Amino acid sequence: MSNILSDITVKLNIETPSIPVNMGNLAIFVKGAKQNVETFGSYEDLQNAYGSNELLKQVANGYFSQDDHGNKLFVVTYTDVATAASAYYPEGWEFATVIPTDPTAPVTILPSSEEGKENSQPVTTDTTNAWADVVALSNFIDGKNERFAVVGMAATPENVENAAEFKKKFGNSPRTIAFFSGANQAEAEYGIGGLVGAVGNETVGSVTWKFRKIGGVKPVDLTVTQIQKLHESNIFTYVTKAGLDQTSEGKTLGGEFVDALHGDDWVKASLxxxxxxxxxxxxxxxxxxxxxxxxxxxxxxxxxxxxxxxxxxxxxxxxxxxxxxxxxxxxxxxxxxxxxxxxxxxxxxxxxxxxxxxxxxxxxxxx
Known part of the structure; x- marks a missing residue:
């Protein structure tokens, strides 16, 4: 793939409509004083190294708790997220997430129209800085046109109500997966790791990302209308249907199905x-x-x-x-x-x- 020493260039042009291993490995990006990358094969090993970082441990725990998780989890420490992503791109991760610098901060933005600015107060304060690195990684991966950024928030009524504003931060990103789960940010981070661990390393092409069961994630307490509101922004969540717990959809923020793009990545990497x-x-x-x-x-x-x-x-x-x-x-x-x-x-x-x-x-x- 890109940034790897190779004599092969494969370009995929997608017309609409009309052997790599471990395509489910996850990289967790964490802000730090010095750029670095480490790999872990178990939750216990990561816990020993990052015992004080609760949110990082939640992602890792969710990932390693799934039966079919990838064989590696990467922890990338960055000072600038795009620089680190470029430097460690050849490591072979397929999915990546960023621990927000202030994950408890609200995610809505100020009204976009002049009229809105004059006549209404924002629901919450602007948190551009808190989520800047998350958006930067999303933009980096979109620029590569391969691999996936995974982002998430707690599936609370307030976050659901502000789903469209959350999506605005990323636009119609074709390569960003937004998964809302849990009652707080810690549970949401577990859900991110669990989603990738449960589905990412299945034989590419054999599964859709909808209907998937994730161990340790609880179904959300949302109404059908609220879930539809998430889907309108191409955000999906975790629900119970016909007595079975499962993911409610499987799209990226740009409206593409994750399994279709993952299949394209497999073909490109295999070639x-x-x-x-x-x-x-x-x-x-x-x-x-x-x-x-x-x-x-x-x-x-x-x-x-x-x-x-x-x-x-x-x-x-x-x-x-x-x-x-x-x-x-x-x-x-x-x-x-x-x-x-x-x-x-x-x-x-x-x-x-x-x-x-x-x-x-x-x-x-x-x-």
Missing amino acids: ETRLQQLLSNAKKITYDDAGIAQIDATVTAVLTDATNNGIISINPETNAGQFTVKTASRAQSSNEDIAQRNYNGLQFSYTRSGAIHTVKVNGQINI
């Missing part, structure tokens, strides 16, 4: 990894039909795996994945590319499999 392995392990990939065929076969294998995992849709007529791989021959390549040993002639496309989130049944009663 980068396997093509780099092909170049590194072969004595030579010749710039001719035989060499180009090896590249074609590698990409086809990745997309076939993506189909088997549920990332790519299956063509009902052929029972094969709905993807195409096209390669240009040496004769179709420029003399400059041949001289510089750059192959730019491969293109691929695929159709996401999607998922069913609601069902409408039409019935008839005969008398």
Whole structure:
């Protein structure tokens, strides 16, 4: 991926509508005096190192309490969050969250219109500084167009009422997941870790982020109207349906489904990894039909795996994945590319499999 030493560049262009391991690892960013990164494989190890940071421990506890959590949890200490995120990007985390500098502070902002400023008082005070680092990490990840920022607040009536104002801080961020859970910020931080731990490391493409059970998270005490208010801002929460505790949705703040973007990340990372392995392990990939065929076969294998995992849709007529791989021959390549040993002639496309989130049944009663 970006910022990692590689000879492979994979660009994904998403048209609308129409083997990496551990894609569920989480990084927790914490403000500190010196930039640093540490990795932990258990909650006990982290607790010994960060016993005094209660909110950090809550995220870690939520993460490690899930049966299928990733194999690592990163703690990134930063002085500037974007600088640290860039420096430790090659560490391999897929999800990241920031412990707010003042997590108990309110999150609403001043009225945006001049009329509002004159005729009404803000519900709470401006907390731009308290959440600036959280927003900065969100912006950094949006700029990369891969991986996810995860943010959250307690699912209190006041926070639900101000959900739209909370979202304004991040805009329609395509790569930020907002999950409201718990009765206070500590429980909300546990929920963030629990969400990533419960779903992030499942086989990418095999699960949607809606309907998922998170160990240790309590269903919210909100009305249907309040939950809908969260969903209107593409924020989701934790509820009980048909006697089962589960996540209420699975979208980012930009309205994209998390599993779809996670699948795109898997494809990109898999292509980068396997093509780099092909170049590194072969004595030579010749710039001719035989060499180009090896590249074609590698990409086809990745997309076939993506189909088997549920990332790519299956063509009902052929029972094969709905993807195409096209390669240009040496004769179709420029003399400059041949001289510089750059192959730019491969293109691929695929159709996401999607998922069913609601069902409408039409019935008839005969008398």
